Amino acid sequence: MTTFDGPPIDIDTRPSVLDQFTVDETGRLGRRPRGVAYAAGLDDVLAVVGWARDTRTPLIARGAGTSLEGHLLARGDELVLDLSQADSIIGISPGDFTATVQPGVTRTRLNAAAAEFGLQFTVDPGADASLGGMAATNASGTTSVRYGGMRANTLALQAVFADGTHARLGRAVRKSSSGYALKDLLIGSAGTLGIITELTVRLHPIPEWLRSLRVSFPTVDAAVASAVEMLGLALPVSRLELVDAGSMAAVNAYRGTAYAESPALFIDLEAASAAAASADEAEIQRICGAHGAMDVAWARTHTDRHALWEDRHTLFFALKARSPGHRFLVTDTAVPISRIPDAVAAATRLAAEFGLDASVAGHVGDGNVHAVVPYTDATYEAAQDFSDRVVRHALAAGGTATGEHGIGLAKKRYLPEEHGAAVDVMAAVKHALDPLGLLNPGKILDD
Amino acid sequence: MTTFDGPPIDIDTRPSVLDQFTVDETGRLGRRPRGVAYAAGLDDVLAVVGWARDTRTPLIARGAGTSLEGHLLARGDELVLDLSQADSIIGISPGDFTATVQPGVTRTRLNAAAAEFGLQFTVDPGADASLGGMAATNASGTTSVRYGGMRANTLALQAVFADGTHARLGRAVRKSSSGYALKDLLIGSAGTLGIITELTVRLHPIPEWLRSLRVSFPTVDAAVASAVEMLGLALPVSRLELVDAGSMAAVNAYRGTAYAESPALFIDLEAASAAAASADEAEIQRICGAHGAMDVAWARTHTDRHALWEDRHTLFFALKARSPGHRFLVTDTAVPISRIPDAVAAATRLAAEFGLDASVAGHVGDGNVHAVVPYTDATYEAAQDFSDRVVRHALAAGGTATGEHGIGLAKKRYLPEEHGAAVDVMAAVKHALDPLGLLNPGKILDD
Numbered sequence: 001m002t003t004f005d006g007p008p009i010d011i012d013t014r015p016s017v018l019d020q021f022t023v024d025e026t027g028r029l030g031r032r033p034r035g036v037a038y039a040a041g042l043d044d045v046l047a048v049v050g051w052a053r054d055t056r057t058p059l060i061a062r063g064a065g066t067s068l069e070g071h072l073l074a075r076g077d078e079l080v081l082d083l084s085q086a087d088s089i090i091g092i093s094p095g096d097f098t099a100t101v102q103p104g105v106t107r108t109r110l111n112a113a114a115a116e117f118g119l120q121f122t123v124d125p126g127a128d129a130s131l132g133g134m135a136a137t138n139a140s141g142t143t144s145v146r147y148g149g150m151r152a153n154t155l156a157l158q159a160v161f162a163d164g165t166h167a168r169l170g171r172a173v174r175k176s177s178s179g180y181a182l183k184d185l186l187i188g189s190a191g192t193l194g195i196i197t198e199l200t201v202r203l204h205p206i207p208e209w210l211r212s213l214r215v216s217f218p219t220v221d222a223a224v225a226s227a228v229e230m231l232g233l234a235l236p237v238s239r240l241e242l243v244d245a246g247s248m249a250a251v252n253a254y255r256g257t258a259y260a261e262s263p264a265l266f267i268d269l270e271a272a273s274a275a276a277a278s279a280d281e282a283e284i285q286r287i288c289g290a291h292g293a294m295d296v297a298w299a300r301t302h303t304d305r306h307a308l309w310e311d312r313h314t315l316f317f318a319l320k321a322r323s324p325g326h327r328f329l330v331t332d333t334a335v336p337i338s339r340i341p342d343a344v345a346a347a348t349r350l351a352a353e354f355g356l357d358a359s360v361a362g363h364v365g366d367g368n369v370h371a372v373v374p375y376t377d378a379t380y381e382a383a384q385d386f387s388d389r390v391v392r393h394a395l396a397a398g399g400t401a402t403g404e405h406g407i408g409l410a411k412k413r414y415l416p417e418e419h420g421a422a423v424d425v426m427a428a429v430k431h432a433l434d435p436l437g438l439l440n441p442g443k444i445l446d447d
Numbered sequence: 448m449t450t451f452d453g454p455p456i457d458i459d460t461r462p463s464v465l466d467q468f469t470v471d472e473t474g475r476l477g478r479r480p481r482g483v484a485y486a487a488g489l490d491d492v493l494a495v496v497g498w499a500r501d502t503r504t505p506l507i508a509r510g511a512g513t514s515l516e517g518h519l520l521a522r523g524d525e526l527v528l529d530l531s532q533a534d535s536i537i538g539i540s541p542g543d544f545t546a547t548v549q550p551g552v553t554r555t556r557l558n559a560a561a562a563e564f565g566l567q568f569t570v571d572p573g574a575d576a577s578l579g580g581m582a583a584t585n586a587s588g589t590t591s592v593r594y595g596g597m598r599a600n601t602l603a604l605q606a607v608f609a610d611g612t613h614a615r616l617g618r619a620v621r622k623s624s625s626g627y628a629l630k631d632l633l634i635g636s637a638g639t640l641g642i643i644t645e646l647t648v649r650l651h652p653i654p655e656w657l658r659s660l661r662v663s664f665p666t667v668d669a670a671v672a673s674a675v676e677m678l679g680l681a682l683p684v685s686r687l688e689l690v691d692a693g694s695m696a697a698v699n700a701y702r703g704t705a706y707a708e709s710p711a712l713f714i715d716l717e718a719a720s721a722a723a724a725s726a727d728e729a730e731i732q733r734i735c736g737a738h739g740a741m742d743v744a745w746a747r748t749h750t751d752r753h754a755l756w757e758d759r760h761t762l763f764f765a766l767k768a769r770s771p772g773h774r775f776l777v778t779d780t781a782v783p784i785s786r787i788p789d790a791v792a793a794a795t796r797l798a799a800e801f802g803l804d805a806s807v808a809g810h811v812g813d814g815n816v817h818a819v820v821p822y823t824d825a826t827y828e829a830a831q832d833f834s835d836r837v838v839r840h841a842l843a844a845g846g847t848a849t850g851e852h853g854i855g856l857a858k859k860r861y862l863p864e865e866h867g868a869a870v871d872v873m874a875a876v877k878h879a880l881d882p883l884g885l886l887n888p889g890k891i892l893d894d
Contacts, residue, residue, distance in 0.1 A: 093783070095675070095783075095784060095785030096783040096785045098783070118679075137624055138623075138624040138628075140624075144621075144622060148599070149622060151628065151631070152595070152599060161872065165868050165871070166868065167866070167867055167868035167869035167871075167872060168866070168867060168869060169866075169869055169872075171847045171865065172783055172845055173781045173782060173783055173813075173814055173845070173846055173847050173850070174591075174781065174784070174812075174813045174814055175591060175596060175781045175810075175813045175814070175815050175847075175850040175851055176585075176849065176850060177584055177585040177586070177587075177635055177847075177849045177850065177851050177852060177853040177854070178847045178848055178849050178853075178854055178858070178861075178862070178865055178866070179635075179854060179862055179865070179866055179869070179870070179873055179891060180636055180640070180873045180876055180877075180891070181585075181628070181631045181632050181634065181636075182872055182873065182876075184598070184628045184631035184632065185627060185628050185631065185632050185876075187628065188624055188626075188627065188628055189627055193627070204681065205678070205679050205680060205681045207681055208680060231652070232544075232565070232652050233652060233719045234651065234652045234654055234717065234719055235719045236683065236719070270681065271723070271726075272680045272681055272682045272683070272726075272727055272730055273726045273727065273730050274726075275722065275725070275726030275729075276722075276723040276726035278722070279718075279719075279720045279721075279723035279726060280719055280720065280723055282720070282722075283719055283720050334620045334621065334623060335620060336540070336542075336543040336545070336619055336620055337542060337543045337544060337621070338540065338542030338543045339543075363622075365621075366621045366622045367620055367621055367622070368621075368622050398618060398619055398620070399620055400618045400620050400622075400623035400624075401625055402624045402625050403620070403622040403623060403624065404622055404624050405624060406624040406625075407626060411625070414625075415625070415626055418618065418625055418626070419615070419616075419626055420614055420615060421613065421614035421615075422614035422616055422626070422629055423626070424614075425608065425614060425629055425880065426626055426627045428879045429627055429629075429632075429880075430627075431879065432876060432878065433875060433876075444626060444627070
C-alpha cells in the first residue's frame, strides 16, 4: 500500500492493481484511476469524501463492478472508492419483511440469509451484483413483472453527500408521504448525487407453490399476445421471459437439447396453495393454447424448475459459445407493452440490415427488450450503429434507452432526446448536491 | 371577474369567492389568498407561472381541495392556481395498461372511463381527489397493500417549474433506469417543486374473481397476527383493513347492524379463476380460525361485497353521528409491520389519557394507522397533544409522521425528527428548483 497527500485510509496505487479498474464487464476501456480505497463502512466513506473535498479529488463509488454501461470507468484523476468489503448484513427483521445491509452485500448472499426465514430478496439482474450498486443503477430483472425493481424494493438508505454530511433517506416503512423522495432520487443516480452506505430493503415470502413452464409459439406476436393476456387477467406470474427462435437454437447447440427452435416464453407462476396453483396453471394452459402454443413444458418440482430455468440462465453462455472470439453488446430498451412485438421485430430486422446476428431475450411483462449482438473489431462500428438505431426506435415508440442497466457513460447521448428540458432540471439537482462535481463526474450528465 | 396587474388569465378576487379558499376539509383556517385563477391546461399554467415570476407572486396549485394537512391554505399573498377544470382524460391505452390525464381529473371519473376496458385505477384514498393532487401528496389508501400508492402507479408527469419552463418527467414505460428520478421527486412534493400539468398512470385489470370478508377477532393482536400471516403467505389480498371495537360499535349504532363489537378485519381477495379464489378463501379461513376468529362473513357477489364494504366506507360518518357538534382529527402514522399492534394500543391508551374517544382504522397491510378523534373547542388542545404523542410514538418505533396524507403545514414540525440531516438536502433541492420560493411557500419546508 502506498499513501499520498495524507489520505484518511490506505490507498492502493500499484499499477497492476489499478489496471484491473480500467476495463468493465463489457470490455469497454477507461483509464487508470488515481488510486483505489477500500471502505469498510460509513466512517471510511466520510473520511474519504471529506478528504476528496479538501483535495478536489473526484470519486467513483463501486460495488461488485458488474455495471454494463461504463458507470465505473475512470478518466484518470478519480479515486475509486471500493465498497465491496462493506459487506455486513446488519440485520434481518422477518416480522417487518425487511433487511438492512451494507452496500457491498451481494444479492445472493442476502438471499441465502433471508431464506432461513422463508423470505427472499426478489430483485434479480442476473449478475451477482452488490445491493449498493443495484440501487445506484435502479437495477431490476426477471422478477420485476411481479415485484418491481430496486426503487420499489428499497425502503430507506443512508448516504454520504459531497459536502461531507451523511443522512438517512426515508424510513423502513411501506408507506410514507413525508418530505421529498430523496431515497428515490438517489436510487438510479449512479453515485453522482451521493454515496450509499446502507440500505433497508423489502423481503418477500418465498412462495409456497411455484410452477415453471416453457412454451413454444409459432411467432413472437403469439408469444407476446399470450403474455399480455396473462397480465390482463392478473395471473400471479413472477417471471415472464420471451426468448426468440435464434436463442432457442443456441440453447439446443449448447445444452444438447431438442427444443422447438421457435419463440418461447419462460414463466414462473406463484400461488399460496396447491389448488390455486393448479387453477392458475389451467388458465395459463388455456391462454397459450388459444394463441397456438406448439409445446408446453411444465416443471412442478424444485429440480425440474431449476433445470427448466437453467436453459434461460445459461443463454448468454450459449450465445457466447456460438460466436467464439467475439465481444458482446447488449441493448436494454424498454417500450410500452403494446409496442413489444414491434421492438422485437425491429431488433431482428436492424441486425440483419447491419449484417449482425442478434438474439432477443426480453422481460416481456415489463416491455424490457435485450438484444445480444456478438461483434469483433471488424464489426464494432456496425454493432454500435445497430445499438443506436435500436435505442432511437424505442425512443420514437415512447420508450426508454435503458430499462435496467442505467445511463452510465454509454447512453449519455440519448438523455436529451429521452428527457428534453428535464435534463436541465437534472443538472440543477446535480449542481445543488455536488457543486464541485466530485461524485462520479461525467456519468449520466456531462460535467 | 376582476383583473389586476395585467395577469395573463382571468383572476377572481371577489371576497365571497376567496372566502371559500380560507378553510380546508379538516376545518383548519388560513387567510384569504390574493386571488384565484382557473387554469384549463399547460398554456394557462405557463402563463400564470411566468407572470408570478415577474411579479414575485407565490402560487398555491390546487386540485379537488381534499387535502387533510393544510397544503392548500394561504398566508394572504398567494394566488391560488385552481386546476380542477383541467380535467380532460387525454387518452386510455388499454394495450399498455395506462391512462394519460390532466391533473384535475378525479379518480372516480378515471375509473368510470377505465372500466369500459375492464381496467381500473387502483389508488383509493377515500375522498374523490384529483389525480394531480393525489400525485402531489403521494396519496395511497386501502388498495396499496397490493398495488402501491401514487408513486408506484404514476409512470410519467408533465410539470411546469418555477423558472417558467416545462418538462416531461419519465416515460410511460414500466421500467427505466434513465437519468434522475424527477417524476418520483415531484410526487409528494405538494406543488413546492413544480406544478403537475399532466400524468400518465398505470391501470390494472379488474379482477375476474373478487371476494370480500369481514372477520371478528377477540383482540387487535389476533387480527394483526392473522393479517401478517396472510402477507407471509403472499395471499392475493387487495384490501386488508383493521377496524377496532369502538368503530364496530359506531357502525352498529349508525347502520342498525348487530356485529360483534370487537376488532375486525375487512379483506378483499382477488383471483384469476373461481378455483383459485376458492383455494385462497380456504387458506384465509384457516388462518383466521387459527387466530381465534369469532365470526367470518363472506361476500361473493357484487351486491354482497358492496354491502360489506359500505360498513367500512361509511365509518367516518358513523363516527361523526356518534359525536354530533364535533370536529375530527385523523392521525396518519405508519410503522414497520411488527409494530402495528403496539401502534394501535398506544393510540387507544393515549386517547384515554387525554380524555378523548379515539377510533382506530388501519391499513394494516401497510402499517398505516389512522386514529379518528372527535374534539370541540374545549378539547382542541387535548386533541392536538394526543396527535403529537401518537406521531412521536410512531417516530420512536422507526415510523413516519404521515403514511399517505402528506406533511403540508400540519406535520412540518416533525420533519427534523423524522429526517434529520436529510432536511438540509431537501432544502437544497427546493432552493435549486425554486430559488425565489414562489411555489406553495412554507409547505413541507419553511421558506
